[in-house]
Amino acid sequence: MKSRILAIIASIFIGIAIGISIYTFIYAKGYSYLLNDPSACANCHVMNEQYDGWIKSSHRSVATCNDCHTPASFVGKYWSKASNGFWHSFAFTSGKFHEPIQIKAHNRQITEQACLKCHQDVVDAIEGTYPQTKQISCLRCHSSVGHMH
């Protein structure tokens, strides 16, 4: 008898937990992070400057946030979204993060690679003059093509 009551209570709590989680997900526009719309990246306003900058940038009509900030493969893209999504939420909720925000080395590497999605042909000629181990950094000079800062 007792375990049946417990089971009912458990079910209620599980139901509440799932319900609130779904509501939180909708309220926080969680679904938007699964899509491609750049405005999702400014949902929490921390990246407003980057978003505003992108709107005025030369790349706004050819590349969204995801085009430059996630890997090309499907799994890579969603793994990157999940990992960044978790850490960004964690930083924003705890309020502990460096201001102004700075890209991490791993994410910067993803962006370096992303340039080549479109511009590989352009750089083939200059890449050849460097040893294979020393990749030329696009961002060293072109860091403001997507957005300033």
Place this chain on the structure above:
Amino acid sequence: MAENTTSPLLTKRRKLYLLVIIAAIMAIGSTALLINILEHKQEAKNPFYRVTELTDDIDDPSIWGKNFPLQYDGYKRTVDQVRTRFGGSEGLPHTPTQVDPRSVVAQSKLEEDPRLKTIWAGYAFSKDFREERGHAYMLEDQTYTERQIVVKQPGTCLNCHASTYTLYKKLGAGDITKGFEQLNQMTFVEGRKQVTHPVACIDCHASDTMQLRITRPAFIEGMRAWKFAQGIKDYDVNKMASRQEMRSFVCGQCHVEYYFQGPEKRLTYPWAKGVKVDDILAYYDEAKFKDWSHAESGAPVLKAQHPEFEMWNQGIHARSGVSCADCHMPYKREGAMKISEHHVRSPLLSINLSCQTCHKWPESELKERVELIQERTYFMRNLAMDALVDLINDIKAAKDAGKTDEELTSARDFQRKAQFRLDFVEAENSTGFHAPQEAARILAQSIDLSRRGQNAIHTLSK
């Protein structure tokens, strides 16, 4: 055996208990997250709660602070005394006396560098000159400086040592320029009785819209004169300046070179020929103005006062459209809201917010860059100071040896020119950073002028 029969049941029940607890914790966690998101969404709406009605006659910052607690909180923190390598202030204990009840003061610059006493001999600054402290102390430090005892200071000083906007209005029956004229003609002691606060919200912000505005008639007049020199007639800074310009102009109301014009002691910014050091000196020469006669050399000399606005104008940051507030009052995040930091201070104390917004280098690298500029400026400043002290000693020796005023005119003029230039960099609060090349140029010229002054003396003795 009994244990064996009961334990699976207990385990099942325990599992259920555990499930209940985990589910409950998840529900609590989700709710906490939900509320956190809700709060952030509220912050992002940038709510402004009007808890009190502000008018154009309220100068008390604590009342404004009720509507803008975050900005007020930063403003209050200007009491902090923090040293940077070449600036900032150190809180030194001081035994309160009847005339000076302060228990903490900043370090004395005269004791740090006694050459300043020689350079300012005969002027009140040679008696007491301490490192400037934060905005919170501006009124207190001006009230109790020993300079008050040496010289009877005019009410003009209060234009930049107190919140005077409401006083201007009161004295001028609504006309701030008339009120300004009256304040200038009072004694410091008279004027001091009528002001309560150091610079406050109302000195930079309009009470109804919170927009930046200029409240100091001396700046309005100075800008009009400077713009006139550039061919722009009837310039009205409150109507014609852009928002970004205002983010520097409100600071330029006080962080400038100035003098008291005529017997009315009208606070005047000497910009009618421009704001470069050469323009300002040409202006003073034309007006035949001197701050005092040097006690040792007899030269008609000038004292430059904190020309930050003028120096910044010559630098790369001004040229790139970076305002005073961009570095000294950088944007900071409070939850999902951004506000400008009202804890006005050296950007070296907030390199991430002040510099890294544009310069993507580690904080340590940026700090080193700034200090390298300052070190080099300080090196040149020391050379210029030695050269000037040498010149003063030479003129004094020649005077004591019986040389006439006429014979000494040329050397004294060199002193006036060299000294004003040196002081222009020395009194400027960035140790060259606001315009590194300009500061170097000014100091190079100062050294040259001092040595040429010595040559003028040596030619006499031949």
